[in-house]
Amino acid sequence: MSKNCEECVEVTKDATPRRVSPFPRSIVGCKGFRTRAAVIPTFVLVLVGLVTFDLVMETKVEWHTPELAVLNEVSEVIEEGVCSPKVVDVSNVTYHSGHRYYYSLEQTETPAPRFRGDTTALCDEEKRNTMKYNYCLPISGRKDTPFCTAGDRSDLLGVRSPNSVCFASVLHMLLVEVYEELQATGNTPLIVFGSLLGAVRNGSMIPFTEDTDIGFVDKLHGTQALREELWRKGYHMFFMKIWRVCVAPTHPLAGRLYNPNIGLARSFAVPYVDLYQMKKVDEKNWDIQELQGRNGRLMATDKVEPFSQVTINGMPFGTVHEPKFFLTEAYGPNYMTPRRRRPAPAPKPQVVKAANNVTKST
Numbered sequence: 001m002s003k004n005c006e007e008c009v010e011v012t013k014d015a016t017p018r019r020v021s022p023f024p025r026s027i028v029g030c031k032g033f034r035t036r037a038a039v040i041p042t043f044v045l046v047l048v049g050l051v052t053f054d055l056v057m058e059t060k061v062e063w064h065t066p067e068l069a070v071l072n073e074v075s076e077v078i079e080e081g082v083c084s085p086k087v088v089d090v091s092n093v094t095y096h097s098g099h100r101y102y103y104s105l106e107q108t109e110t111p112a113p114r115f116r117g118d119t120t121a122l123c124d125e126e127k128r129n130t131m132k133y134n135y136c137l138p139i140s141g142r143k144d145t146p147f148c149t150a151g152d153r154s155d156l157l158g159v160r161s162p163n164s165v166c167f168a169s170v171l172h173m174l175l176v177e178v179y180e181e182l183q184a185t186g187n188t189p190l191i192v193f194g195s196l197l198g199a200v201r202n203g204s205m206i207p208f209t210e211d212t213d214i215g216f217v218d219k220l221h222g223t224q225a226l227r228e229e230l231w232r233k234g235y236h237m238f239f240m241k242i243w244r245v246c247v248a249p250t251h252p253l254a255g256r257l258y259n260p261n262i263g264l265a266r267s268f269a270v271p272y273v274d275l276y277q278m279k280k281v282d283e284k285n286w287d288i289q290e291l292q293g294r295n296g297r298l299m300a301t302d303k304v305e306p307f308s309q310v311t312i313n314g315m316p317f318g319t320v321h322e323p324k325f326f327l328t329e330a331y332g333p334n335y336m337t338p339r340r341r342r343p344a345p346a347p348k349p350q351v352v353k354a355a356n357n358v359t360k361s362t
Helices: 002-014 032-064 100-107 117-123 125-135 153-158 167-184 193-202 223-232 323-331 353-357
Strands: 075-079 082-085 189-191 211-217 235-240 242-247 272-280 285-288 298-300 308-312 315-319
Touching (some): 082 117, 100 153, 117 125, 125 235, 167 189, 167 235, 167 242, 167 272, 167 315, 193 211, 193 308, 193 315
Antiparallel strands (some): 075 082, 189 211, 272 285, 285 298, 308 315
Protein backbone atom coordinates (compact mmCIF):
# COMPACT_ATOMS: atom_id res chain seq x y z
CA MET A 1 0.00 0.00 0.00
CA SER A 2 2.83 2.38 0.86
CA LYS A 3 4.48 1.83 -2.50
CA ASN A 4 1.29 2.41 -4.37
CA CYS A 5 0.61 5.52 -2.39
CA GLU A 6 4.08 6.82 -3.07
CA GLU A 7 3.50 6.23 -6.76
CA CYS A 8 0.28 8.19 -6.41
CA VAL A 9 2.19 11.04 -4.81
CA GLU A 10 4.70 11.05 -7.62
CA VAL A 11 1.93 11.15 -10.16
CA THR A 12 0.36 14.06 -8.34
CA LYS A 13 3.59 16.02 -8.28
CA ASP A 14 4.20 15.52 -11.99
CA ALA A 15 0.59 16.24 -13.04
CA THR A 16 -0.90 19.64 -13.89
CA PRO A 17 -2.05 21.47 -10.72
CA ARG A 18 -5.70 20.68 -9.89
CA ARG A 19 -8.36 22.55 -7.86
CA VAL A 20 -8.44 21.18 -4.32
CA SER A 21 -11.30 18.71 -3.94
CA PRO A 22 -13.88 19.36 -1.21
CA PHE A 23 -14.21 15.62 -0.56
CA PRO A 24 -12.31 13.75 2.20
CA ARG A 25 -8.90 12.34 1.29
CA SER A 26 -10.27 8.86 1.84
CA ILE A 27 -12.38 9.41 -1.24
CA VAL A 28 -9.90 11.17 -3.49
CA GLY A 29 -6.84 9.19 -2.54
CA CYS A 30 -5.42 6.44 -4.64
CA LYS A 31 -8.80 5.43 -5.95
CA GLY A 32 -9.58 8.98 -7.20
CA PHE A 33 -9.56 8.04 -10.83
CA ARG A 34 -12.01 5.20 -10.37
CA THR A 35 -14.24 7.40 -8.14
CA ARG A 36 -14.38 10.20 -10.70
CA ALA A 37 -15.15 7.73 -13.42
CA ALA A 38 -18.14 6.53 -11.41
CA VAL A 39 -19.34 10.01 -10.38
CA ILE A 40 -19.41 11.54 -13.87
CA PRO A 41 -21.98 9.18 -15.43
CA THR A 42 -24.04 9.36 -12.24
CA PHE A 43 -24.05 13.16 -12.44
CA VAL A 44 -25.06 13.01 -16.11
CA LEU A 45 -27.94 10.66 -15.29
CA VAL A 46 -29.15 12.96 -12.51
CA LEU A 47 -28.94 15.99 -14.83
CA VAL A 48 -30.88 14.20 -17.56
CA GLY A 49 -33.47 13.18 -15.01
CA LEU A 50 -33.93 16.76 -13.80
CA VAL A 51 -34.28 18.08 -17.35
CA THR A 52 -36.82 15.39 -18.18
CA PHE A 53 -38.81 16.14 -15.03
CA ASP A 54 -38.80 19.87 -15.84
CA LEU A 55 -40.09 19.23 -19.36
CA VAL A 56 -42.85 16.97 -18.07
CA MET A 57 -43.94 19.55 -15.50
CA GLU A 58 -43.83 22.39 -18.05
CA THR A 59 -45.95 20.33 -20.44
CA LYS A 60 -48.39 19.59 -17.64
CA VAL A 61 -48.69 23.28 -16.73
CA GLU A 62 -49.26 24.30 -20.34
CA TRP A 63 -51.88 21.59 -20.73
CA HIS A 64 -53.83 22.74 -17.69
CA THR A 65 -53.45 26.50 -18.30
CA PRO A 66 -56.91 27.97 -18.95
CA GLU A 67 -57.90 29.36 -22.31
CA LEU A 68 -56.93 32.77 -21.00
CA ALA A 69 -53.28 31.89 -21.54
CA VAL A 70 -53.80 32.08 -25.29
CA LEU A 71 -54.70 35.77 -25.12
CA ASN A 72 -52.72 38.39 -26.97
CA GLU A 73 -49.63 40.05 -25.54
CA VAL A 74 -51.50 42.80 -23.70
CA SER A 75 -52.27 40.53 -20.77
CA GLU A 76 -50.50 38.26 -18.32
CA VAL A 77 -51.90 35.11 -16.75
CA ILE A 78 -50.89 35.19 -13.09
CA GLU A 79 -52.50 31.92 -12.01
CA GLU A 80 -55.40 29.78 -13.12
CA GLY A 81 -58.50 31.96 -13.42
CA VAL A 82 -56.61 35.20 -12.72
CA CYS A 83 -55.14 37.63 -15.24
CA SER A 84 -53.70 41.11 -15.31
CA PRO A 85 -53.75 43.46 -18.33
CA LYS A 86 -50.60 45.11 -19.60
CA VAL A 87 -51.21 48.69 -18.51
CA VAL A 88 -50.08 51.72 -20.48
CA ASP A 89 -46.48 52.78 -19.90
CA VAL A 90 -46.73 56.54 -19.45
CA SER A 91 -43.08 57.03 -20.39
CA ASN A 92 -43.92 55.82 -23.90
CA VAL A 93 -46.95 58.09 -24.36
CA THR A 94 -46.90 61.52 -26.00
CA TYR A 95 -49.45 63.82 -24.38
CA HIS A 96 -50.67 67.07 -25.90
CA SER A 97 -49.58 69.35 -23.08
CA GLY A 98 -46.77 69.59 -20.57
CA HIS A 99 -49.13 69.79 -17.61
CA ARG A 100 -47.51 68.75 -14.33
CA TYR A 101 -50.20 66.09 -13.94
CA TYR A 102 -48.49 63.93 -16.56
CA TYR A 103 -45.14 64.17 -14.80
CA SER A 104 -46.79 63.13 -11.53
CA LEU A 105 -48.63 60.34 -13.35
CA GLU A 106 -45.34 58.94 -14.62
CA GLN A 107 -43.85 59.07 -11.12
CA THR A 108 -46.83 57.33 -9.53
CA GLU A 109 -46.32 53.59 -9.06
CA THR A 110 -49.58 51.73 -9.58
CA PRO A 111 -49.72 47.92 -9.88
CA ALA A 112 -51.88 46.50 -12.65
CA PRO A 113 -55.35 45.33 -11.58
CA ARG A 114 -56.04 41.61 -11.18
CA PHE A 115 -59.18 40.23 -12.78
CA ARG A 116 -61.01 37.06 -11.74
CA GLY A 117 -64.11 35.27 -12.94
CA ASP A 118 -66.12 37.13 -15.58
CA THR A 119 -63.79 40.13 -15.44
CA THR A 120 -60.96 38.10 -17.00
CA ALA A 121 -62.59 39.10 -20.29
CA LEU A 122 -61.01 42.52 -19.68
CA CYS A 123 -57.60 40.97 -20.39
CA ASP A 124 -58.62 40.23 -23.99
CA GLU A 125 -58.08 43.33 -26.11
CA GLU A 126 -60.08 41.93 -29.02
CA LYS A 127 -63.27 41.92 -26.94
CA ARG A 128 -63.30 45.70 -26.64
CA ASN A 129 -64.89 45.85 -30.10
CA THR A 130 -68.03 44.04 -28.94
CA MET A 131 -68.36 44.47 -25.17
CA LYS A 132 -69.10 48.24 -25.21
CA TYR A 133 -69.79 49.35 -21.60
CA ASN A 134 -68.82 45.91 -20.29
CA TYR A 135 -65.23 46.55 -21.36
CA CYS A 136 -64.98 49.72 -19.26
CA LEU A 137 -62.90 49.45 -16.11
CA PRO A 138 -65.32 48.62 -13.24
CA ILE A 139 -65.33 51.77 -11.11
CA SER A 140 -67.75 52.49 -8.27
CA GLY A 141 -66.76 55.65 -6.44
CA ARG A 142 -68.50 58.58 -4.78
CA LYS A 143 -70.76 61.44 -5.90
CA ASP A 144 -71.42 63.14 -2.58
CA THR A 145 -70.71 66.70 -1.55
CA PRO A 146 -68.70 68.34 -0.16
CA PHE A 147 -66.25 65.42 -0.47
CA CYS A 148 -66.39 65.38 -4.28
CA THR A 149 -66.89 69.11 -4.89
CA ALA A 150 -64.45 70.47 -7.49
CA GLY A 151 -63.13 67.00 -8.32
CA ASP A 152 -59.86 67.10 -10.25
CA ARG A 153 -57.87 64.43 -12.09
CA SER A 154 -54.89 65.08 -9.83
CA ASP A 155 -56.96 63.69 -6.93
CA LEU A 156 -56.65 60.23 -8.50
CA LEU A 157 -52.88 60.13 -8.06
CA GLY A 158 -53.25 59.73 -4.31
CA VAL A 159 -56.24 57.38 -4.17
CA ARG A 160 -55.70 54.56 -1.67
CA SER A 161 -59.03 52.79 -2.00
CA PRO A 162 -61.57 52.41 -4.85
CA ASN A 163 -64.22 53.51 -2.35
CA SER A 164 -62.64 56.97 -2.11
CA VAL A 165 -62.67 57.64 -5.87
CA CYS A 166 -64.85 60.60 -6.88
CA PHE A 167 -66.67 60.27 -10.20
CA ALA A 168 -66.02 63.99 -10.75
CA SER A 169 -62.26 63.42 -10.61
CA VAL A 170 -62.45 60.60 -13.17
CA LEU A 171 -64.75 62.69 -15.37
CA HIS A 172 -62.31 65.60 -15.29
CA MET A 173 -59.54 63.26 -16.44
CA LEU A 174 -61.75 61.95 -19.25
CA LEU A 175 -62.87 65.44 -20.26
CA VAL A 176 -59.34 66.80 -20.65
CA GLU A 177 -57.87 63.88 -22.55
CA VAL A 178 -60.81 63.27 -24.89
CA TYR A 179 -61.10 67.01 -25.61
CA GLU A 180 -57.39 67.25 -26.45
CA GLU A 181 -57.48 64.11 -28.59
CA LEU A 182 -60.44 65.45 -30.54
CA GLN A 183 -58.44 68.57 -31.31
CA ALA A 184 -55.39 66.53 -32.30
CA THR A 185 -57.41 64.52 -34.84
CA GLY A 186 -58.75 67.62 -36.60
CA ASN A 187 -62.07 67.93 -34.79
CA THR A 188 -63.60 70.99 -33.11
CA PRO A 189 -64.79 70.01 -29.61
CA LEU A 190 -67.27 72.12 -27.62
CA ILE A 191 -68.33 71.67 -24.01
CA VAL A 192 -72.11 71.15 -23.76
CA PHE A 193 -74.91 69.92 -21.47
CA GLY A 194 -73.76 68.81 -17.99
CA SER A 195 -70.12 69.75 -18.48
CA LEU A 196 -71.14 73.24 -19.54
CA LEU A 197 -73.53 73.39 -16.60
CA GLY A 198 -70.72 72.64 -14.14
CA ALA A 199 -68.51 75.25 -15.78
CA VAL A 200 -71.18 77.96 -15.52
CA ARG A 201 -72.24 77.07 -11.98
CA ASN A 202 -68.84 77.01 -10.30
CA GLY A 203 -66.10 76.37 -12.86
CA SER A 204 -65.78 72.67 -12.06
CA MET A 205 -67.28 69.24 -12.69
CA ILE A 206 -70.75 68.38 -11.38
CA PRO A 207 -70.03 65.98 -8.49
CA PHE A 208 -73.16 63.82 -8.71
CA THR A 209 -73.21 62.70 -12.34
CA GLU A 210 -71.77 59.73 -14.23
CA ASP A 211 -70.92 61.44 -17.51
CA THR A 212 -69.25 64.40 -19.13
CA ASP A 213 -70.50 65.89 -22.40
CA ILE A 214 -68.51 67.05 -25.41
CA GLY A 215 -69.92 68.16 -28.75
CA PHE A 216 -68.05 67.95 -32.05
CA VAL A 217 -68.71 70.24 -35.02
CA ASP A 218 -70.05 68.85 -38.29
CA LYS A 219 -68.84 65.24 -38.29
CA LEU A 220 -66.33 63.16 -36.39
CA HIS A 221 -63.08 63.20 -38.35
CA GLY A 222 -60.53 60.39 -38.13
CA THR A 223 -62.72 58.15 -36.00
CA GLN A 224 -60.41 55.15 -36.17
CA ALA A 225 -57.32 57.23 -35.45
CA LEU A 226 -59.16 58.83 -32.52
CA ARG A 227 -60.09 55.42 -31.10
CA GLU A 228 -56.54 54.14 -31.37
CA GLU A 229 -54.95 57.24 -29.85
CA LEU A 230 -57.34 57.09 -26.92
CA TRP A 231 -56.63 53.37 -26.52
CA ARG A 232 -52.89 54.06 -26.38
CA LYS A 233 -53.55 56.35 -23.44
CA GLY A 234 -55.80 53.88 -21.62
CA TYR A 235 -59.32 54.77 -22.81
CA HIS A 236 -62.04 52.68 -24.44
CA MET A 237 -64.10 54.36 -27.19
CA PHE A 238 -67.20 52.55 -28.43
CA PHE A 239 -70.43 53.24 -30.28
CA MET A 240 -73.82 52.74 -28.60
CA LYS A 241 -76.32 55.06 -30.23
CA ILE A 242 -73.62 57.74 -30.00
CA TRP A 243 -69.85 57.59 -29.52
CA ARG A 244 -68.80 57.17 -25.89
CA VAL A 245 -65.49 56.93 -24.03
CA CYS A 246 -64.64 55.37 -20.66
CA VAL A 247 -61.54 54.33 -18.72
CA ALA A 248 -60.03 51.14 -20.14
CA PRO A 249 -58.61 48.25 -18.06
CA THR A 250 -55.17 49.23 -19.37
CA HIS A 251 -55.18 52.78 -17.97
CA PRO A 252 -52.06 53.73 -15.95
CA LEU A 253 -54.23 54.31 -12.86
CA ALA A 254 -56.46 51.27 -13.37
CA GLY A 255 -55.02 49.53 -10.31
CA ARG A 256 -56.13 52.45 -8.11
CA LEU A 257 -59.55 52.96 -9.67
CA TYR A 258 -60.67 49.34 -10.11
CA ASN A 259 -63.26 47.97 -7.69
CA PRO A 260 -62.98 44.15 -7.69
CA ASN A 261 -66.30 43.74 -5.89
CA ILE A 262 -68.70 44.92 -8.61
CA GLY A 263 -68.03 42.59 -11.57
CA LEU A 264 -68.21 43.79 -15.16
CA ALA A 265 -69.33 47.38 -15.65
CA ARG A 266 -73.04 47.93 -16.35
CA SER A 267 -74.26 50.39 -18.94
CA PHE A 268 -74.22 54.01 -17.72
CA ALA A 269 -72.90 52.92 -14.30
CA VAL A 270 -69.25 53.99 -14.66
CA PRO A 271 -67.73 57.40 -15.51
CA TYR A 272 -67.94 58.02 -19.27
CA VAL A 273 -67.96 60.69 -21.98
CA ASP A 274 -70.84 61.29 -24.40
CA LEU A 275 -69.91 62.74 -27.80
CA TYR A 276 -72.67 64.75 -29.54
CA GLN A 277 -72.77 65.90 -33.13
CA MET A 278 -73.39 69.61 -33.71
CA LYS A 279 -73.86 70.74 -37.30
CA LYS A 280 -74.94 73.90 -39.06
CA VAL A 281 -77.99 73.07 -41.17
CA ASP A 282 -78.37 76.53 -42.72
CA GLU A 283 -77.51 80.16 -42.04
CA LYS A 284 -80.16 80.40 -39.33
CA ASN A 285 -79.91 77.18 -37.32
CA TRP A 286 -77.66 74.54 -35.84
CA ASP A 287 -78.77 70.96 -35.17
CA ILE A 288 -77.53 69.73 -31.77
CA GLN A 289 -77.83 66.02 -31.07
CA GLU A 290 -79.88 65.16 -27.96
CA LEU A 291 -81.00 68.75 -27.36
CA GLN A 292 -84.66 69.02 -26.36
CA GLY A 293 -85.29 72.75 -26.44
CA ARG A 294 -88.24 74.88 -27.51
CA ASN A 295 -87.34 74.18 -31.14
CA GLY A 296 -86.37 70.59 -30.58
CA ARG A 297 -82.76 70.00 -31.63
CA LEU A 298 -82.46 73.34 -33.42
CA MET A 299 -80.69 76.39 -31.98
CA ALA A 300 -80.28 79.79 -33.62
CA THR A 301 -76.89 80.30 -35.26
CA ASP A 302 -76.15 83.51 -33.36
CA LYS A 303 -76.51 81.57 -30.08
CA VAL A 304 -73.93 79.00 -31.19
CA GLU A 305 -71.26 80.94 -33.05
CA PRO A 306 -68.82 82.51 -32.91
CA PHE A 307 -67.69 80.06 -30.25
CA SER A 308 -66.74 81.24 -26.77
CA GLN A 309 -64.81 79.74 -23.85
CA VAL A 310 -65.52 78.55 -20.33
CA THR A 311 -63.14 77.44 -17.59
CA ILE A 312 -63.18 74.12 -15.76
CA ASN A 313 -60.67 73.61 -12.93
CA GLY A 314 -58.66 76.52 -14.28
CA MET A 315 -58.42 75.15 -17.84
CA PRO A 316 -60.12 76.80 -20.87
CA PHE A 317 -62.53 74.88 -23.10
CA GLY A 318 -64.47 75.91 -26.17
CA THR A 319 -68.27 76.11 -26.08
CA VAL A 320 -71.24 77.82 -27.74
CA HIS A 321 -71.48 81.60 -28.09
CA GLU A 322 -74.16 81.97 -25.41
CA PRO A 323 -73.73 79.27 -22.74
CA LYS A 324 -76.58 80.56 -20.54
CA PHE A 325 -79.04 80.47 -23.42
CA PHE A 326 -77.96 76.91 -24.23
CA LEU A 327 -78.48 75.82 -20.61
CA THR A 328 -81.89 77.48 -20.45
CA GLU A 329 -82.94 75.56 -23.56
CA ALA A 330 -81.54 72.29 -22.21
CA TYR A 331 -82.58 72.50 -18.54
CA GLY A 332 -85.02 75.39 -18.12
CA PRO A 333 -84.67 78.78 -16.40
CA ASN A 334 -83.69 77.27 -13.04
CA TYR A 335 -80.59 75.51 -14.36
CA MET A 336 -78.40 77.13 -11.71
CA THR A 337 -80.25 75.22 -8.96
CA PRO A 338 -79.17 71.56 -8.65
CA ARG A 339 -82.06 69.11 -8.72
CA ARG A 340 -82.48 66.43 -6.09
CA ARG A 341 -81.59 63.12 -7.70
CA ARG A 342 -83.31 59.83 -7.09
CA PRO A 343 -81.16 56.66 -7.14
CA ALA A 344 -81.59 54.87 -10.45
CA PRO A 345 -82.80 51.25 -10.16
CA ALA A 346 -80.61 48.50 -11.59
CA PRO A 347 -81.43 48.20 -15.31
CA LYS A 348 -83.13 45.03 -16.57
CA PRO A 349 -81.72 43.40 -19.72
CA GLN A 350 -84.90 43.94 -21.71
CA VAL A 351 -85.04 47.66 -21.00
CA VAL A 352 -81.38 48.62 -21.40
CA LYS A 353 -82.13 50.30 -24.73
CA ALA A 354 -84.63 52.58 -23.05
CA ALA A 355 -81.82 53.96 -20.89
CA ASN A 356 -80.48 55.76 -23.93
CA ASN A 357 -83.36 58.21 -23.65
CA VAL A 358 -82.82 59.16 -20.01
CA THR A 359 -82.79 62.94 -19.48
CA LYS A 360 -79.37 64.39 -18.67
CA SER A 361 -78.88 64.81 -14.92
CA THR A 362 -78.38 68.31 -13.55
